[in-house]
Amino acid sequence: xxxxSIATDYSLQTRLLIVFSFLLGVFLSLTGIVLDRxxxxxxxxxxxxxxxxxxxxxxxxADEENGEFFFLEDLQExxxxxxxxxxxxFISSVSIGELWRSDSARTFDLPEPEILQQHINVGENRFDRxxxxxxxxxxxxxxxxxxxxxxxxxxxxxxxxxxYYSEITNFRTNLRSWLGGVAILLLFIQFYxxxxxxxxxxxxxxxxxxxxxxxxxxxEGDYPRELRGxxxxxxxxxxxERKQQSRYRTTLGDLAHxxxxxxxxxxxxxxxxxxxxxxESEEQLASVNDQLDRMSQxxxxxxQRAVRANSGSSLAKLVNAASAIEKVLDALAKVYVEKAMELxxxxxxxxVFNGDERDLMEVxxxxxxxAFKYGSNKIRVSLTRTGVxxxxxxxxxxxxxxxxxxxxxEFILQRGVRADTLIQGQGIGLAVVTDIVSSYSGEIxxxxxxxxxxxxxxxxxxx
Amino acid sequence: MRLLxxxxxxxxxxxxxxxxxxxxxxxxxxxxxRSGLYYATEYSYDAAIIDIGLPEIDGISLIQEIRSAxxxxxxxxxTARGDWQDKVTGLDAGADDYVVKPFQMEEIIAxxxxxxxxxxxxxxPKLEFGPLCLDITAKRLTVNEESVDLxxxxxxxxxxxxxxxxxxxxxxxxxxxxxxxxxxxxxxxxEVFVRRLxxxxxxxxxxxxxxxxRGQGYRxxx
Numbered sequence: 001x002x003x004x005s006i007a008t009d010y011s012l013q014t015r016l017l018i019v020f021s022f023l024l025g026v027f028l029s030l031t032g033i034v035l036d037r038x039x040x041x042x043x044x045x046x047x048x049x050x051x052x053x054x055x056x057x058x059x060x061x062a063d064e065e066n067g068e069f070f071f072l073e074d075l076q077e078x079x080x081x082x083x084x085x086x087x088x089x090f091i092s093s094v095s096i097g098e099l100w101r102s103d104s105a106r107t108f109d110l111p112e113p114e115i116l117q118q119h120i121n122v123g124e125n126r127f128d129r130x131x132x133x134x135x136x137x138x139x140x141x142x143x144x145x146x147x148x149x150x151x152x153x154x155x156x157x158x159x160x161x162x163x164y165y166s167e168i169t170n171f172r173t174n175l176r177s178w179l180g181g182v183a184i185l186l187l188f189i190q191f192y193x194x195x196x197x198x199x200x201x202x203x204x205x206x207x208x209x210x211x212x213x214x215x216x217x218x219x220e221g222d223y224p225r226e227l228r229g230x231x232x233x234x235x236x237x238x239x240x241e242r243k244q245q246s247r248y249r250t251t252l253g254d255l256a257h258x259x260x261x262x263x264x265x266x267x268x269x270x271x272x273x274x275x276x277x278x279x280e281s282e283e284q285l286a287s288v289n290d291q292l293d294r295m296s297q298x299x300x301x302x303x304q305r306a307v308r309a310n311s312g313s314s315l316a317k318l319v320n321a322a323s324a325i326e327k328v329l330d331a332l333a334k335v336y337v338e339k340a341m342e343l344x345x346x347x348x349x350x351x352v353f354n355g356d357e358r359d360l361m362e363v364x365x366x367x368x369x370x371a372f373k374y375g376s377n378k379i380r381v382s383l384t385r386t387g388v389x390x391x392x393x394x395x396x397x398x399x400x401x402x403x404x405x406x407x408x409x410e411f412i413l414q415r416g417v418r419a420d421t422l423i424q425g426q427g428i429g430l431a432v433v434t435d436i437v438s439s440y441s442g443e444i445x446x447x448x449x450x451x452x453x454x455x456x457x458x459x460x461x462x463x
Numbered sequence: 464m465r466l467l468x469x470x471x472x473x474x475x476x477x478x479x480x481x482x483x484x485x486x487x488x489x490x491x492x493x494x495x496x497r498s499g500l501y502y503a504t505e506y507s508y509d510a511a512i513i514d515i516g517l518p519e520i521d522g523i524s525l526i527q528e529i530r531s532a533x534x535x536x537x538x539x540x541x542t543a544r545g546d547w548q549d550k551v552t553g554l555d556a557g558a559d560d561y562v563v564k565p566f567q568m569e570e571i572i573a574x575x576x577x578x579x580x581x582x583x584x585x586x587x588p589k590l591e592f593g594p595l596c597l598d599i600t601a602k603r604l605t606v607n608e609e610s611v612d613l614x615x616x617x618x619x620x621x622x623x624x625x626x627x628x629x630x631x632x633x634x635x636x637x638x639x640x641x642x643x644x645x646x647x648x649x650x651x652x653x654e655v656f657v658r659r660l661x662x663x664x665x666x667x668x669x670x671x672x673x674x675x676x677r678g679q680g681y682r683x684x685x
Binding site (some may be wrong): 331 | 577
């Protein structure tokens with residue numbers, strides 16, 4: 001995975017979660033270390049104080065004669081008298097070494113007895129740890145004194161550190177549990193806090209999806225101050241694109257209007273030229289007429305191709321297909337009232353078209369107009385939802401006219417990629433329908449109807 | 464028959480006026496939606512041809528206003544774009560048929576005739592009443608299958624009567640629909656036409672197709 005792909009693979013929420021979890025981990029670890037250290041230090045300090053107290057006890061009870069130390073009374077600390085009690089006392093000098101040891105130390109040997117001979121300044125405390133051969137740890141505190149005989153001696157007390165370390169271990173266990181619990185709680189708070197904090201972004205993403213699929217027109221509702229700039233600009237962009245599409249259509253409409261009117265004038269003048277025999281050649285006039293027809297066809301075709309919306313536009317709206325088809329049927333029934341066509345319809349009122357309404361009207365108008373034009377007495381129209389989850393729109397129009405010969409069925413659908421390939425007299429209606437249907441990745445099939453005439457089936461898929 | 468043409472392009476408007484007048488129609492032409500609306504509501508028309516792309520009031524709005532004013536004459540719309548949204552919107556607004564520009568005059572006339580027939584309740588181009596048959600496409604009258612010659616104005620009057628069978632047509636209504644605006648006819652002229660028509664249609668006076676409704680006008684009933 002390259003750094004770039006890592007960056008795009010993770011959502012905002014995941015990234016924030018990773019960062020905050022990492023920070024939380026570091027913070028809690030450091031906290032744990034600091035607390036552990038502080039506790040250990042305080043335990044040792046406490047141990048040191050207690051050992052100091054023991055040394056004062058020894059000092060208070062010790063008597064010396066001719067360089068030998070003894071105790072007339074029992075020491076206040078009974079553990080000095082108990083064998084292997086874990087608390088041992090020593091009196092030593094630098095020159096001689098050990099001079100006295102407590103009864104408890106009778107079977108206790110320091111791994112390095114020479115530590116009793118180290119020089120300790122008078123009044124100085126030296127705290128240390130001793131590791132025995134069996135790996136047990138003992139605290140040792142040395143205290144340097146000057147006796148009444150002006151000689152310097154070391155008073156040392158050794159204590160088994162196991163109880164202290166046990167306390168530290170317990171503390172550590174508790175600390176881990178508590179910190180672990182706090183970490184989990186903070187993670188939950190962080191997770192839900194982030195969800196709430198990022199919810200405006202999620203809402204914006206959902207709203208954009210709704211706009212794309214046509215359920216909404218723009219981003220609505222209150223967004224936090226930081227996002228308002230984005231949402232306002234997005235709405236402006238959406239509005240601007242819609243206006244641009246509309247402007248584009250209007251401009252092209254105006255262009256067509258301005259081109260077609262002169263064409264209409266020319267078309268009107270031609271017959272008069274014929275009458276006045278201004279041109280000697282009837283053929284030439286006929287040829288001019290033909291060219292006018294072609295120009296008219298080209299304008300119609302290119303205009304209808306150009307003004308329809310792009311199928312890929314992210315600003316599609318959901319169009320009520322049932323209402324659209326009913327409008328077209330009403331309009332055509334008016335135009336072809338004299339034919340008194342019998343109309344059989346099967347229309348799903350919930351059918352929707354995900355695209356531009358003009359495109360749908362163009363498709364319906366052209367195929368239904370053909371049915372009315374070429375049908376004799378009856379037209380059958382069906383508008384249904386089909387496919388996966390009923391998301392596809394299926395339109396079938398059948399008539400009882402002469403139908404389309406098999407060898408012509410593909411031909412009539414051919415898209416005039418270059419308008420000059422349109423054959424003289426060929427209607428552009430179905431070519432436009434084919435163009436529109438394929439721009440929506442739909443399908444169009446021309447077949448024979450059981451009514452006797454043509455059957456045109458169009459499927460618009462959701463994708 | 465009196466027609467209203469609303470088209471903003473002057474050359475096209477002139478062509479339509481001339482083409483339709485040649486066919487025997489009386490034509491009033493307006494160049495924008497506002498004046499089109501004025502004409503439509505102030506005068507009586509048999510049909511109108513309205514361009515969708517008009518300045519001031521657009522064609523669709525004009526049709527809606529005309530229908531709101533209670534005028535039911537048929538409307539033929541002219542559209543440059545030709546897309547179905549426009550056609551359907553126009554027809555939904557109250558138009559009865561459409562023609563896409565550029566058009567041939569023959570197409571306009573054929574569609575107009577069809578609309579006028581439809582408005583009168585006739586689905587075919589021949590109006591048949593008993594032995595009388597008026598072919599409004601060919602502009603020919605036959606009585607008992609024998610052709611009868613009519614002058615231009617005799618034809619116009621008979622056509623108007625036969626397109627409104629059973630309806631009492633007043634002299635002023637005739638005047639409005641048969642003559643251009645600036646003509647101020649003596650009502651006796653109409654009586655002369657009616658007398659001549661009666662002679663030509665019913666020499667034996669057995670059919671009596673044109674009835675005089677005293678104080679009101681004339682009625683075609685057969």
